[in-house]
Amino acid sequence: MSNGGNAKILAQHFTPPAVAQLVWDAVRTLAGTDLGAGARVVDPAAGEGALLAAVGRAYQTTGIEIDAGLAERGRSQADRFYTGDGLLGTFPEVADETFDCVLANPPFGKLGPMLPLFGTDGRCRLARRFGLLHGQKQVRAFPVESLFVERALQLTRPAGWLALILPEGLLANARRQQMRGWLLGRAEVRAVVALPEAFDKVQTALVILRRRKPRARTKARLIAPVGKRPSMEQYAQGVRLLLSASARRVPEAALFSVGQCALRAQRWDPRFWQGRAAVRRLAGRLRLIPLGEYICHLTYGPIVTGSRPQHVEAGVPVIRQGNIAETGLDERTLLCVAPAGVYDPPRSRVRPGDLLLSRSGAGALGRNRLAVYLGNGPANVGCFVDLIRLEGLNPFYAWFFFKTQLGREQIAAYANGVGTPNISFGEIRALQIAALPAAEQDALERRYREQVWPLHCRRERADIRTAAERRFRAIVGDLEIYLQTRRQ
Numbered sequence: 001m002s003n004g005g006n007a008k009i010l011a012q013h014f015t016p017p018a019v020a021q022l023v024w025d026a027v028r029t030l031a032g033t034d035l036g037a038g039a040r041v042v043d044p045a046a047g048e049g050a051l052l053a054a055v056g057r058a059y060q061t062t063g064i065e066i067d068a069g070l071a072e073r074g075r076s077q078a079d080r081f082y083t084g085d086g087l088l089g090t091f092p093e094v095a096d097e098t099f100d101c102v103l104a105n106p107p108f109g110k111l112g113p114m115l116p117l118f119g120t121d122g123r124c125r126l127a128r129r130f131g132l133l134h135g136q137k138q139v140r141a142f143p144v145e146s147l148f149v150e151r152a153l154q155l156t157r158p159a160g161w162l163a164l165i166l167p168e169g170l171l172a173n174a175r176r177q178q179m180r181g182w183l184l185g186r187a188e189v190r191a192v193v194a195l196p197e198a199f200d201k202v203q204t205a206l207v208i209l210r211r212r213k214p215r216a217r218t219k220a221r222l223i224a225p226v227g228k229r230p231s232m233e234q235y236a237q238g239v240r241l242l243l244s245a246s247a248r249r250v251p252e253a254a255l256f257s258v259g260q261c262a263l264r265a266q267r268w269d270p271r272f273w274q275g276r277a278a279v280r281r282l283a284g285r286l287r288l289i290p291l292g293e294y295i296c297h298l299t300y301g302p303i304v305t306g307s308r309p310q311h312v313e314a315g316v317p318v319i320r321q322g323n324i325a326e327t328g329l330d331e332r333t334l335l336c337v338a339p340a341g342v343y344d345p346p347r348s349r350v351r352p353g354d355l356l357l358s359r360s361g362a363g364a365l366g367r368n369r370l371a372v373y374l375g376n377g378p379a380n381v382g383c384f385v386d387l388i389r390l391e392g393l394n395p396f397y398a399w400f401f402f403k404t405q406l407g408r409e410q411i412a413a414y415a416n417g418v419g420t421p422n423i424s425f426g427e428i429r430a431l432q433i434a435a436l437p438a439a440e441q442d443a444l445e446r447r448y449r450e451q452v453w454p455l456h457c458r459r460e461r462a463d464i465r466t467a468a469e470r471r472f473r474a475i476v477g478d479l480e481i482y483l484q485t486r487r488q
């Protein structure tokens with residue numbers, strides 16, 4: 001077939017060269033002599049051959065690509081390059097259990113839109129080839145990347161290697177736990193390397209597997225970026241050092257060694273383990289308490305399908321994600337809705353002192369947008385804002401705590417998914433917060449009210465806004481130092 005408008009259905013997102021090189025270097029480093037020159041390497045969804053191009057000529061490379069135009073362009077990148085279906089097709093010298101290594105950045109998404117590409121009997125043939133589809137009632141909704149994972153396992157020789165770029169959702173979402181368990185029954189997880197921003201719109205990770213029964217003593221190396229977004233080249237260099245064990249620490253990335261058993265009923269995304277490690281580090285020194293123990297009311301704004309809220313003069317203001325600025329609520333542009341209407345249910349009316357959290361989206365939750373409501377009049381929250389009412393915990397302290405590294409890492413650990421980051425009520429309740437004497441919590445609130453709030457109220461002037469942000473960051477920074485040095 002030629003591309004003919006199928007680019008979207010086929011999920012044609014190509015691997016940038018720096019990432020492709022990292023994929024190959026990572027699997028080769030972990031495999032050592034088991035993946036020496038002459039080894040057979042295949043990519044069953046090869047696109048223009050980006051991953052195979054990184055492998056080099058010392059290996060025997062094979063690519064399969066369903067899009068004839070891409071296959072044509074990829075041909076020069078591999079010893080053999082076939083145009084056809086990598087899931088069901090048969091090709092010369094492509095037999096099950098014969099490849100030393102499978103590389104893939106497969107298409108992600110639902111199988112449904114792709115089904116016509118497999119022909120009229122495609123569904124039956126898929127069901128015959130893929131054990132994962134047995135007993136599946138909702139075949140159209142089944143994630144196609146999981147079929148490519150199964151195909152990759154079929155192609156790999158026993159004890160051979162797989163290096164797969166997969167959506168973070170597969171590694172992090174509770175509803176994909178069964179798939180993770182299935183995979184762990186067939187392969188050992190050797191590494192999971194977060195690939196932040198390697199692809200537009202979707203968070204991915206490189207998963208390196210070895211096709212053999214997991215050994216309890218084999219550790220998986222989970223790697224996540226740290227610090228202020230290193231470039232892909234810097235990050236890749238750090239990852240290489242960590243995987244080759246030539247460094248235990250690098251500035252761009254953090255390594256977490258996790259046993260196969262620990263992965264059994266858990267998430268595999270490195271950010272989750274990063275959050276856990278941060279909590280554990282602090283737990284040795286401070287008493288941590290789940291935020292849920294202080295929550296007396298947790299809700300979000302109304303979700304009204306099929307309509308958008310219209311502005312009503314003198315209506316009830318609604319706080320939406322965009323109204324949560326770094327230093328507090330920006331009440332200048334609040335939309336107002338009809339009092340007691342569908343957009344103003346009593347359950348999500350805010351009270352002074354309520355903590356508000358942007359619960360979704362890279363630009364809001366991804367940036368830890370939080371604020372404490374300080375208004376007096378009635379107000380409500382929009383559907384992407386969580387209202388958290390606390391008892392026995394100063395909401396200002398909670399706000400600042402979740403802006404510290406420990407707070408940010410915990411929220412980032414939960415903000416997962418293929419598309420928009422999200423945090424559930426259960427996850428909010430599970431966030432850990434350090435127990436601090438009430439007087440110290442109150443002192444933080446006083447400092448905010450005296451030093452930040454007066455400037456925040458005049459934030460239309462850019463220089464004043466900058467000063468407010470600087471003072472706000474100073475409060476968070478001091479809290480950070482305090483938490484790092486304090487012992488209980």
Ligand SMILES: C[S@@+](CC[C@H](N)C(=O)[O-])C[C@H]1O[C@@H](n2cnc3c(N)ncnc32)[C@H](O)[C@@H]1O
Nearest residue numbers: 010013014015045046047050066085086105107
């Ligand atoms: C996410 S892209 C990655 C391409 C390439 N591996 C890379 O890393 O740049 C997935 C590729 O799989 C191809 N594809 C989708 N379904 C396929 C199938 N059933 N068989 C073979 N290739 C397929 C798409 O056309 C697309 O080129």
